[in-house]
Amino acid sequence: MNHIQSLESPANALLHHGSHSPKLLVSVRDVSEIEDAIAGGADWIDFKEPHDGPLGAVSSNQACQMVRVVDSRLPVSAALGELIDWQSAPSQQLLKIPGIDVVKLGLAGCASLRNWESTWQDLYQQAADHGKQMAAVAYADWSRAEAPSPDAVLEAAIKTGASYLLIDTWDKRSRSTLDCFNPEELAGLVKHVRSSEIRTVLAGNLRLADISSAVELETDILAVRGAACRGDRTDTINYQAVRAIKRAIVSAR
Numbered sequence: 001m002n003h004i005q006s007l008e009s010p011a012n013a014l015l016h017h018g019s020h021s022p023k024l025l026v027s028v029r030d031v032s033e034i035e036d037a038i039a040g041g042a043d044w045i046d047f048k049e050p051h052d053g054p055l056g057a058v059s060s061n062q063a064c065q066m067v068r069v070v071d072s073r074l075p076v077s078a079a080l081g082e083l084i085d086w087q088s089a090p091s092q093q094l095l096k097i098p099g100i101d102v103v104k105l106g107l108a109g110c111a112s113l114r115n116w117e118s119t120w121q122d123l124y125q126q127a128a129d130h131g132k133q134m135a136a137v138a139y140a141d142w143s144r145a146e147a148p149s150p151d152a153v154l155e156a157a158i159k160t161g162a163s164y165l166l167i168d169t170w171d172k173r174s175r176s177t178l179d180c181f182n183p184e185e186l187a188g189l190v191k192h193v194r195s196s197e198i199r200t201v202l203a204g205n206l207r208l209a210d211i212s213s214a215v216e217l218e219t220d221i222l223a224v225r226g227a228a229c230r231g232d233r234t235d236t237i238n239y240q241a242v243r244a245i246k247r248a249i250v251s252a253r
């Protein structure tokens with residue numbers, strides 16, 4: 001276990017209860033969506049602007065308000081965008097906001113960059129300096145995203161000591177993560193992550209009908225945005241949609 005994982009944090013406390021049922025993370029874009037997500041059964045709140053790509057960041061003003069509304073009831077993570085944009089990204093401000101426990105940054109466009117690993121490690125250090133845990137992001141459609149392969153991201157996550165590995169889709173228009181892998185391949189990846197003492201977060205266009213297959217993979221967290229909305233992922237979070245997903249998780253145990 002790395003030093004960041006060993007810290008007592010709301011995120012760690014949530015996952016230390018010995019249950020095999022994955023926790024439900026719901027991505028919200030502003031304060032107006034938080035109560036619906038929590039009332040529907042979210043175990044974890046994620047800050048993300050769905051209009052700005054798969055890992056679009058909310059503004060720091062929004063994030064401060066959102067942290068106040070969550071008010072330590074649940075662990076909080078925040079999307080910070082993509083590593084290739086990091087040097088000039090306004091989302092750097094989110095690292096300074098107390099109440100955000102975990103941050104995640106995508107690696108789209110990094111496959112051909114020689115130094116992505118060292119830049120990513122610098123970011124990891126910055127996050128750790130601000131008391132945040134880091135989620136490495138493996139894109140299920142990595143070739144389309146021109147991102148490093150999930151195996152390469154996992155290797156970097158192990159070396160760096162990342163606390164979580166999020167498996168997500170870069171292209172939100174079509175395939176789910178479950179469509180991007182063959183089932184054995186995905187199960188093998190999840191097993192490898194788990195054996196590396198990194199927590200797994202499974203996301204990527206997961207629909208209600210995907211939940212029972214997703215639960216079988218025994219990840220720590222299932223993460224959704226689109227399936228928790230009234231319409232598509234840019235629409236608003238809907239309490240009933242969140243509740244249906246939560247029920248599907250519980251009944252799939």
Ligand SMILES: O=C[C@H](O)COP(=O)(O)O
Binds near residue numbers: 206
């Ligand atoms: O962190 C996970 C994402 O918010 C999942 O978004 P999605 O369900 O729209 O693919």
